[in-house]
Amino acid sequence: MDKNKIHINQDLCTGCGTCSAIAPDCFRLNDDFKVEVLENANCDEEAVKMAEESCPSGAISIH
Numbered sequence: 001m002d003k004n005k006i007h008i009n010q011d012l013c014t015g016c017g018t019c020s021a022i023a024p025d026c027f028r029l030n031d032d033f034k035v036e037v038l039e040n041a042n043c044d045e046e047a048v049k050m051a052e053e054s055c056p057s058g059a060i061s062i063h
């Protein structure tokens with residue numbers, strides 16, 4: 001999917017790593033333990049939706 005549709009609110013991200021475990025080709029934790037979409041991300045839409053639903057702090061949105 002188009003990675004520009006994926007939005008991370010880093011103020012909400014707690015760095016739990018759930019999303020990067022679900023979609024490791026799309027998300028990574030940076031040195032501040034905040035999630036980023038990878039530069040050359042390969043984001044599977046279903047995995048991203050699952051990560052959005054699984055994020056405990058609601059930091060991921062798709063639009």
Ligand code: SF4
Pocket residue numbers: 008012013014015016017018019020034035051054055056057058059060
């Ligand atoms: S699942 Fe949510 S809180 Fe956890 S690392 Fe990903 S964006 Fe941050």
